[in-house]
Amino acid sequence: MEKLIVNNYGSFDVTFVKSKGSTMWDSTGKKYIDFIAGIGVNCLGHDYKPLVKAISKQAKKQIHISNYYFSDVGACYAIDLLESLGFDRGYFGNSGAEANEAAIKLARKYGQLNGGDKRKSIVTLESSFHGRTLATLTATGQDRFHPDSFAPYPMGFKTIKANDFDSLKNAFDDTTAALFIECIQGEGGVNLIDKEWAMAAAKAARDAGAIVMCDEVQTGVGRTGTFLASDDLEIEPEVVTLAKGIAGGIPMGACLFRGKAKDVFVAGDHQSTFAGNPLACAAAQVVLDTVNKDDFLKDVVNKGDYIRSIIKSWDLPIVKDVRGKGLMIGTQIDAKVKPFDIEVKCLEKGLCTTVAGSDVIRFLPPLTISYNEIDEGLKIFKEVLEEFSK
Numbered sequence: 001m002e003k004l005i006v007n008n009y010g011s012f013d014v015t016f017v018k019s020k021g022s023t024m025w026d027s028t029g030k031k032y033i034d035f036i037a038g039i040g041v042n043c044l045g046h047d048y049k050p051l052v053k054a055i056s057k058q059a060k061k062q063i064h065i066s067n068y069y070f071s072d073v074g075a076c077y078a079i080d081l082l083e084s085l086g087f088d089r090g091y092f093g094n095s096g097a098e099a100n101e102a103a104i105k106l107a108r109k110y111g112q113l114n115g116g117d118k119r120k121s122i123v124t125l126e127s128s129f130h131g132r133t134l135a136t137l138t139a140t141g142q143d144r145f146h147p148d149s150f151a152p153y154p155m156g157f158k159t160i161k162a163n164d165f166d167s168l169k170n171a172f173d174d175t176t177a178a179l180f181i182e183c184i185q186g187e188g189g190v191n192l193i194d195k196e197w198a199m200a201a202a203k204a205a206r207d208a209g210a211i212v213m214c215d216e217v218q219t220g221v222g223r224t225g226t227f228l229a230s231d232d233l234e235i236e237p238e239v240v241t242l243a244k245g246i247a248g249g250i251p252m253g254a255c256l257f258r259g260k261a262k263d264v265f266v267a268g269d270h271q272s273t274f275a276g277n278p279l280a281c282a283a284a285q286v287v288l289d290t291v292n293k294d295d296f297l298k299d300v301v302n303k304g305d306y307i308r309s310i311i312k313s314w315d316l317p318i319v320k321d322v323r324g325k326g327l328m329i330g331t332q333i334d335a336k337v338k339p340f341d342i343e344v345k346c347l348e349k350g351l352c353t354t355v356a357g358s359d360v361i362r363f364l365p366p367l368t369i370s371y372n373e374i375d376e377g378l379k380i381f382k383e384v385l386e387e388f389s390k
């Protein structure tokens with residue numbers, strides 16, 4: 001396979017052929033519990049009937065028409081999404097990085113309109129992750145993502161330390177266009193952002209004339225138990241980006257804006273051929289309607305609390321911390337053990353997980369995961385942690 005497709009991902013030698021709920025089967029018939037959901041994408045699980053039905057129905061009606069025209073499903077979805085989240089306008093795209101590119105462009109233009117050429121700088125957080133395009137890589141606050149091989153990187157980005165009030169001194173001035181924060185840092189190690197700090201940072205940014213933008217590519221669409229994680233931080237961002245779970249597995253992203261950011265983009269400012277096509281919007285409508293149903297998000301909170309409390313109850317010295325919110329869960333492992341080795345062993349035993357930061361095993365299971373599947377997955381996780389504790 002590597003002769004055909006560059007193994008950018010260091011993919012494991014497993015070929016999946018079938019999935020249902022939060023369970024997958026490989027080509028040998030071996031069963032796996034899915035605690036990663038395609039990196040937080042399959043939020044309604046695999047083979048979720050209303051989603052499959054809506055995609056099939058839309059595929060028969062119309063898959064793609066280009067953004068030269070409006071689609072009925074696209075228009076309905078835009079109205080429902082914006083109304084339910086309290087945003088004024090939006091841009092649909094194809095991925096998280098692309099949604100963030102839109103936000104970065106919007107911030108730069110906002111800066112120019114509200115302070116001239118000097119107000120172009122975007123402040124992001126250390127340990128953040130914003131994507132793999134050149135601008136989103138530069139916004140990413142982790143040096144390991146900035147190898148010389150891809151230089152030169154775009155200018156106009158600055159990082160500050162999250163949860164550190166000293167970092168807010170001199171962070172923003174008349175050169176700052178936006179503060180851009182990931183509400184819980186997923187890739188960086190499932191690091192929570194303190195509400196008081198986030199509120200102080202947002203205020204300082206706004207006092208300097210900047211807007212506040214949240215990268216909710218991973219945290220959005222109910223992952224943390226509220227539709228947006230920024231709701232919990234009470235910072236009312238002018239811009240929010242979404243992707244991953246937004247269309248339950250069909251590639252899609254969105255950049256939503258309101259207030260001061262509402263009228264920044266005009267026709268021609270940002271475009272993409274595939275963006276928000278009818279197939280993606282039909283899938284996204286099912287996700288939105290399902291996540292907004294009574295008790296869906298309460299269930300996400302309960303399942304996340306359940307998983308964290310079970311891992312804590314094992315009281316294993318190898319576990320240094322269990323954190324996260326809703327179904328975004330990080331288990332910090334003793335520095336003596338490589339989390340990648342744990343990921344490999346879990347996979348061997350039939351549990352899909354992933355590593356985050358330098359010492360964390362991350363779970364992002366489907367939001368619809370059953371308690372039986374949780375228990376099966378946790379049984380494997382415990383066995384693996386015990387093996388590595390010896």
Ligand SMILES: Cc1ncc(COP(=O)(O)O)c(C=O)c1O
Pocket residue numbers: 039095096097098100129130131132182186187215216217218219243244
């Ligand atoms: C917070 C965050 N932003 C942006 C991205 C990039 O999204 P994509 O891989 O869809 O381009 C990711 C992907 O992991 C992410 O977690």
